[in-house]
Amino acid sequence: MELLNYAFMQRALLAAVLVGVTAPAIGIYLVQRRQALMGDGIGHVAMTGVGLGFLLSWSPVWMATAVSVLGAVLMELIRWYGRTRGDIALAMLFYGGMAGGVMFINLAPTGSTANLTSYLFGSLSTVSETDVTAICLLAAFVVLVTIGLRRQLFAVSQDEEFARVTGLPVRALNLLTAVTAAVTVTVAMRVVGLLLVSALMVVPVAAAQQLTRSFAATFAIAVAIGVAVTISGTITSYYQDVPPGATIVLLTIAAFLLLTALAAPLARRRARAVEQGAGDPAECAIPETGPETGKQTVPAGRGSPDGGGA
Amino acid sequence: MSEPVISLRGVRAELGSRTVLRGIDLTVRSGEVVALLGANGSGKSTAVRGIIGQVPVSAGEIEIFGTPRARFRDWKRVGYVPQRTTAAGGVPATVTEVVASGRLSRARFGLLRGADHEAIRQALDLVGMADRAKDSVDALSGGQHQRVLIARSLASEPELLIMDEPMAGVDLASQEVLAATLREQVAKGTTVLLVLHELGPLEPLIDRAVVLRDGCVLHDGPPPKAVGQHALPGHDHVHPHAASGAEPVRTGLLS
Numbered sequence: 315m316e317l318l319n320y321a322f323m324q325r326a327l328l329a330a331v332l333v334g335v336t337a338p339a340i341g342i343y344l345v346q347r348r349q350a351l352m353g354d355g356i357g358h359v360a361m362t363g364v365g366l367g368f369l370l371s372w373s374p375v376w377m378a379t380a381v382s383v384l385g386a387v388l389m390e391l392i393r394w395y396g397r398t399r400g401d402i403a404l405a406m407l408f409y410g411g412m413a414g415g416v417m418f419i420n421l422a423p424t425g426s427t428a429n430l431t432s433y434l435f436g437s438l439s440t441v442s443e444t445d446v447t448a449i450c451l452l453a454a455f456v457v458l459v460t461i462g463l464r465r466q467l468f469a470v471s472q473d474e475e476f477a478r479v480t481g482l483p484v485r486a487l488n489l490l491t492a493v494t495a496a497v498t499v500t501v502a503m504r505v506v507g508l509l510l511v512s513a514l515m516v517v518p519v520a521a522a523q524q525l526t527r528s529f530a531a532t533f534a535i536a537v538a539i540g541v542a543v544t545i546s547g548t549i550t551s552y553y554q555d556v557p558p559g560a561t562i563v564l565l566t567i568a569a570f571l572l573l574t575a576l577a578a579p580l581a582r583r584r585a586r587a588v589e590q591g592a593g594d595p596a597e598c599a600i601p602e603t604g605p606e607t608g609k610q611t612v613p614a615g616r617g618s619p620d621g622g623g624a
Numbered sequence: 625m626s627e628p629v630i631s632l633r634g635v636r637a638e639l640g641s642r643t644v645l646r647g648i649d650l651t652v653r654s655g656e657v658v659a660l661l662g663a664n665g666s667g668k669s670t671a672v673r674g675i676i677g678q679v680p681v682s683a684g685e686i687e688i689f690g691t692p693r694a695r696f697r698d699w700k701r702v703g704y705v706p707q708r709t710t711a712a713g714g715v716p717a718t719v720t721e722v723v724a725s726g727r728l729s730r731a732r733f734g735l736l737r738g739a740d741h742e743a744i745r746q747a748l749d750l751v752g753m754a755d756r757a758k759d760s761v762d763a764l765s766g767g768q769h770q771r772v773l774i775a776r777s778l779a780s781e782p783e784l785l786i787m788d789e790p791m792a793g794v795d796l797a798s799q800e801v802l803a804a805t806l807r808e809q810v811a812k813g814t815t816v817l818l819v820l821h822e823l824g825p826l827e828p829l830i831d832r833a834v835v836l837r838d839g840c841v842l843h844d845g846p847p848p849k850a851v852g853q854h855a856l857p858g859h860d861h862v863h864p865h866a867a868s869g870a871e872p873v874r875t876g877l878l879s
Contacts, residue, residue, distance in 0.1 A: 465734040469725035481699030527760035
């Protein structure tokens with residue numbers, strides 16, 4: 315592995331692994347809440363942060379973190395209050411963020427649209443020492459939140475109304491999810507770029523779902539896929555001289571297609587097993603009375619395939 | 625009489641510009657089973673969602689266990705079963721994982737100990753879903769899904785159960801299990817507030833019915849006699865007090 319002899323490749327691989335862990339880890343909660351595109355929106359808003367970073371000669375990574383956290387909180391508040399016109403407000407936030415980024419970076423003395431491109435599509439080989447430090451700190455935060463609070467985040471993302479009655483601080487957890495997603499976007503910004511961040515949040519989760527029945531397994535497999543594609547994408551880009559961000563995203567989609575193809579026969583076999591195990595699957599509520607009474611119930615169940623109901 | 629567990633006085637609520645509740649008074653006392661009845665749009669679900677704080681109320685007072693709702697923190701005493709449509713995530717989750725979130729109100733920092741896992745298992749046992757514990761909730765029928773949601777509300781061993789249309793879209797077998805589960809809870813002294821479209825198989829359990837119409841209380845007293853659809857001969861009528869092994873009865877109804 316001679317590529318590990320280069321300091322820039324060591325940094326690139328470290329950053330890539332951290333993105334592979336964090337993006338699916340928060341992405342799974344976004345997918346669970348059916349806000350799969352939230353990462354994309356935050357990515358747009360983060361562009362203003364990058365532009366401001368150049369304009370003020372601050373670290374674009376930290377500036378993007380600040381602005382995207384602000385944007386994510388704003389999105390969550392819009393979701394909370396503006397139920398009726400929420401989507402329009404979100405659209406304005408997204409495109410305003412993108413336009414702001416382009417504007418600021420052109421006003422900046424050192425900036426040009428070329429600089430912006432490295433943030434839009436990622437630029438692994440230019441990841442600096444300070445970038446790596448920032449990425450490590452931010453990734454640690456994301457991992458702590460997504461694993462430490464997994465039961466709370468699961469409950470809130472699964473059923474917000476019920477979570478409120480278990481006494482969970484629903485609004486605080488919603489805001490925390492939004493902030494964590496924003497932080498993840500800036501972690502992933504240097505690796506896959508702002509425009510492709512959302513793919514790493516959503517596609518590994520979607521791929522993992524093809525095989526799993528539980529949330530815990532989906533989480534583990536999604537993170538494993540994330541790490542596998544970011545590492546292999548980074549290595550591929552080193553040897554083949556292709557852009558790492560695009561390589562990683564295409565590999566993720568390939569993983570999704572592969573697992574989907576594998577899942578179809580698996581699901582069929584599972585369905586057959588259920589059918590054989592429990593008789594008529596539409597009426598599988600019956601066997602819980604015990605195996606011998608269960609058999610007696612089958613004729614009644616067959617008489618009414620939908621099980622009656624209201 | 626025992627102390628009120630839920631108390632609503634002059635509660636008003638608006639959804640958007642539409643007034644849904646126009647000054648509701650409702651008291652549920654300890655150990656009572658109260659059904660909240662009414663047509664679609666009468667405000668019965670909004671009333672329940674106001675009690676749990678999902679819908680803001682614009683006027684009036686709500687107290688739970690004698691504490692104003694805004695200051696009520698003792699949520700482990702309350703079990704809630706929402707309408708099934710609200711509880712669907714975009715990621716697979718097993719029956720156990722869903723029921724475990726009902727135990728969070730008793731778990732410190734979201735850490736589940738041995739006793740918590742035991743309570744989760746017991747809740748699944750109560751609704752007869754223990755054998756499906758490792759299955760994905762997406763693979764369940766409507767009635768089974770509803771039983772999982774009820775297990776989730778029972779996981780915290782609540783003193784008060786609030787259920788929003790627990791029988792909607794539930795097959796006969798599950799209706800029987802639900803009625804039996806509820807009967808067991810009521811026998812233990814659990815207070816129950818149910819939103820129902822009609823009394824149906826739960827009728828024998830219900831002490832009192834509150835009927836809403838257009839956001840006002842129309843009737844508060846003994847359950848109304850069977851009328852309309854409920855009295856029709858073809859209407860599903862499962863008697864939860866019949867023996868659970870009464871297969872001939874069910875076969876007769878279905879054929």
